[in-house]
Amino acid sequence: MSSQPEHPTLLIPGPIEFDDAVLQSMSHYSESHVGPGFVSTFGDTLAMLRKLFQTTDPASQPFVLSGSGTLGWDLVAANLIEQGESVLVLTTGYFGDSFADCFKVYGADVTQLKAPVGSRPQLPEIEKALKEKKYKAITVTHVDTSTGVLSEIEQLSALVQKVSPETLLIVDGVCSVAGENIEFDNWKIDGVVSASQKAIGVPAGLSISMFSGRAMKVLEERKTPVAAYFASMNNWRPIMKNYEAKKPSYFATPSPQLIHALETSLKQILAAPVSERFAKHAEVSDRIKKAVADLGLKQVASKPEDQAHTMTAIYLPESVKATDILPALAKKNVVFAGGIHKEIAPKYIRFGHMGVSVLDPKRGDVDRAIKALQDGLAECGYQKA
Structure with missing residues (x-):
């Protein structure tokens, strides 16, 4: 009971609903976010996320930041897209529209491919769009919670690889990670953004994402500075690398209690x-x-x-x-x-x-x-x- x-x-x-053990781990005593105990916990958590996302590529980079799933949109739009670059947003509901709005805030040239309510853009029309214009990235909402529509990622990835292999494939996995299959490496995904409070099973407050080595190279080769501070991957990437290597590091304060809850949940998820x-x-x-x-x-x-x-x-x-x-x-x-x-x-x-x-x-x-x-x-x- x-x-x-x-x-x-x-x-x-x-x-x-959250598991008892996850909630109980939130009551962990207070500790320093750069102390050895917490650093070890955070490092283990980042390593486990690689298994959840199904990536073994050491160039892949997990990020766990204080924030909601929406922060993931800012990470993508602020860091991987420069002003005026083109993005194709596949829209299956409210959250595709919102992701497009986020890109526009950062000055991207956004094209939306919309489907009738209750369906998703089909591969032939996506192929047509990719052939008509070069896009820096294509985004897809894996599960749009406004409609319950599931997008098919594996076939989409194969199409992008065939028609426009230089285009980054970004997946909004807020309502899919830990509930729907996502094979990060096998499907050649460049970014998945998610959050703690859905199928991952942890109270709200964590933005959880994974980016490919190729996405990190795009970040490194930017011609203009990242137009964000808290959402700058340049600020967070060395922190995440240090934590995963069990080294204390600081840019902004994480939530130790939520990280403990995430560790507990990931251990449960990866037990089978x-x-x-x-x-x-x-x-x-x-x-x-x-x-x-x-x-x-x-x-x-x-x-x-x-x-x-x-x-x-x-x-x-x-x-x-x-x-x-x-x-x-x-x-x-x-x-x-x-x-x-x-x-x-x-x-x-x-x-x-x-x-x-x-x-x-x-x-x-x-x-x-x-x-x-x-x-x-x-x-x-x-x-x-």
Whole structure:
């Protein structure tokens, strides 16, 4: 049984429910961020991230910074793109739009390739775009939490390698890392940006990313200074290298308690092959999606191959409003999220299923949520046709 106080089960697309041991490691006594104990912990954590991202290339560089997933966008836009350089942003929802906005702040020339709501840009149109113009980078949101759309990275990478191999491939993995398979080396990815509070299973507050040796070379060969201070990789890269080598180093203060929680979570994640973790997320996701279909409901992500395994975006019946079903679920101690995609926001809700809620069936989180959804819809007057 959990030692946590009784509370509603949080099943939004992040933050997620957290494991007891992860939360308990947050209560670690205070220690110096340049003391040997913490330096050792941080070094081990950076080394474990390499295994999670599936990279053995010593030139790859992990970064763990205090911040949210959004900070990852700044890392990419401020460090790898110079003013006026072209970026192709593949957009599957709200977060692709926001990544594009971040690039524009730093002066990039941004082209967005958008798909209809609930789908993703297709390889032929991506190939056409890459042939028409040279891009410094192409970005893709692996799981867009506004739509539940899953993008296919391996085939995209093969296309980029074939058509425009000099273009950097950047993946927004905020809602996918530790829940969806990402093979950093095998898929020739140049950057994955993520965060602690989703499938990695650690309270919010850490920006977690991995960049390739090629991306680091692009950084080194910049013609202009990085137009950021806290988000400058030039400031953070030597710090990360020193920590991983178990040497004390300082640029700005990290969060020791969150780093301890990340170490605990990564040890749990890597205790078994990561492939088993991804398979379990897929298995539970399939069960949830079947339950949604059995209720006569449709997903925002229309095709099975476009549906994420870490969350499900569910269209509501016309007779049911999100403002009715979400409070009904809350009364049953289950918390889902409302819609955030501006074109369809009032029409759908979002069910996040990651981490311990998926991996520890004894908790009963998923079963409780499915039952609450069934009963809540009935209470709102919905009957399957």
